Amino acid sequence: MGARFAGRSAAETGRGIVDLVRSSEVISRVELAELSGLTEASISRTVKRLLEDGLLVEVGQSETTGGKPRRLLALNTNGRYAVGLSVDEAQLTYALTNLRGEVVGRLVSRGIGTDTPAVVVRRMVRETTRLLREHEVDAGDVLGIGVAIAGRLDLRGAAMRALRDTTDWEQFALGPALEEALGLPATLEHDYVCAALGEFWVGRIPASSDFVCFYAATGFGAGIMLGGEIYRGSSGNAGEVGHVVLQAGGPECWCGSRGCLEAVAGPRTVVRKALASRALARRLSLTGDPDAVRADFALVARAAAAGDAACEQLVEESAGYVGATLLSLTNALDLDRIVLSGPAFADAGEYYLRATQSAVSELSFMRQVHPVTVELSTLQMQSSAIGAATVALDGGLAAR
Numbered sequence: 145m146g147a148r149f150a151g152r153s154a155a156e157t158g159r160g161i162v163d164l165v166r167s168s169e170v171i172s173r174v175e176l177a178e179l180s181g182l183t184e185a186s187i188s189r190t191v192k193r194l195l196e197d198g199l200l201v202e203v204g205q206s207e208t209t210g211g212k213p214r215r216l217l218a219l220n221t222n223g224r225y226a227v228g229l230s231v232d233e234a235q236l237t238y239a240l241t242n243l244r245g246e247v248v249g250r251l252v253s254r255g256i257g258t259d260t261p262a263v264v265v266r267r268m269v270r271e272t273t274r275l276l277r278e279h280e281v282d283a284g285d286v287l288g289i290g291v292a293i294a295g296r297l298d299l300r301g302a303a304m305r306a307l308r309d310t311t312d313w314e315q316f317a318l319g320p321a322l323e324e325a326l327g328l329p330a331t332l333e334h335d336y337v338c339a340a341l342g343e344f345w346v347g348r349i350p351a352s353s354d355f356v357c358f359y360a361a362t363g364f365g366a367g368i369m370l371g372g373e374i375y376r377g378s379s380g381n382a383g384e385v386g387h388v389v390l391q392a393g394g395p396e397c398w399c400g401s402r403g404c405l406e407a408v409a410g411p412r413t414v415v416r417k418a419l420a421s422r423a424l425a426r427r428l429s430l431t432g433d434p435d436a437v438r439a440d441f442a443l444v445a446r447a448a449a450a451g452d453a454a455c456e457q458l459v460e461e462s463a464g465y466v467g468a469t470l471l472s473l474t475n476a477l478d479l480d481r482i483v484l485s486g487p488a489f490a491d492a493g494e495y496y497l498r499a500t501q502s503a504v505s506e507l508s509f510m511r512q513v514h515p516v517t518v519e520l521s522t523l524q525m526q527s528s529a530i531g532a533a534t535v536a537l538d539g540g541l542a543a544r
């Protein structure tokens with residue numbers, strides 16, 4: 145345990161201590177020293193600072209059988225807050241959480257659609273301010289805002305690229321823009337990583353689990369959590385499973401490669417195939433607008449769920465490819481759990497659940513050694529918003 149704290153800065157130590165207090169209801173300084181491997185003097189200094197800062201509170205004394213009673217510490221649950229914002233072309237989802245990561249407020253508004261970055265940033269500021277005001281939270285008590293978003297993150301974690309193919313969003317550094325307009329630290333993270341953190345944080349996933357949260361919005365991604373830690377890769381972009389190649393030399397993908405999962409089975413492809421049948425496109429009132437892929441995909445998914453045979457076939461084909469990809473990931477990483485999450489699963493998630501369950505239970509290389517749990521998230525877009533808030537909490541505590 146002690147090794148976890150070796151070589152940490154004062155701020156990182158503070159964050160580590162807050163984590164330890166958060167994971168136990170109440171705890172004494174002596175226990176903190178034992179768990180962290182730090183000296184009691186060092187713990188006392190850090191705890192003093194965290195108490196002054198209003199992150200921890202003292203909550204009485206422990207019962208002892210002889211010796212000095214120990215003063216107990218707990219998290220000052222409502223001492224600080226964080227905002228998580230999940231950005232999607234069809235919906236913005238905000239979650240206001242306290243220091244424990246409990247959601248104390250929510251706000252949902254329309255997605256970014258075809259709006260320019262400047263317009264969207266102004267709206268995000270208005271909506272964040274409204275969320276804080278509605279819940280009587282002072283902006284000074286907010287550690288930061290975490291933003292869950294699709295696209296590539298650059299090495300500074302600041303810029304977000306290729307959210308959409310050919311608009312002014314492509315090279316727009318959302319993090320710094322939001323930080324300046326809002327006056328709060330802003331951290332960007334992949335939507336699929338936030339979803340995995342959200343699922344983990346609300347306590348549905350045991351800490352010992354090696355799991356993947358497969359996230360479906362306009363594209364696909366997977367938050368990979370191994371041994372209780374997110375696997376981030378060399379540049380923080382691990383998890384782009386939408387661009388796992390399933391058909392070498394297959395159809396062109398928007399990323400420049402060929403035969404990617406997204407190119408053969410993503411919502412864009414399902415919609416394109418539905419549009420190829422004029423009768424089907426008319427029957428479902430598909431818009432065919434490239435900026436409304438999610439809305440069109442939802443129409444196909446809803447029709448499939450209602451028993452439309454042509455739509456069922458399209459969705460089942462897509463689900464089969466997703467199942468095959470998750471089977472490959474399970475074999476490569478020896479996973480024990482897969483969670484399907486994200487707005488694209490809202491209407492036809494059951495198809496993807498069945499396809500993944502059957503692929504993994506019948507074909508996983510380790511099927512005789514251990515089972516793999518596959519489940520559909522009940523949190524939907526809340527998971528990425530909650531996860532984004534935990535990113536902000538973490539970043540905010542580390543920066544203090």
Ligand SMILES: [Zn+2]
Nearest residue numbers: 387397399404
């Ligand atoms: Zn691709």
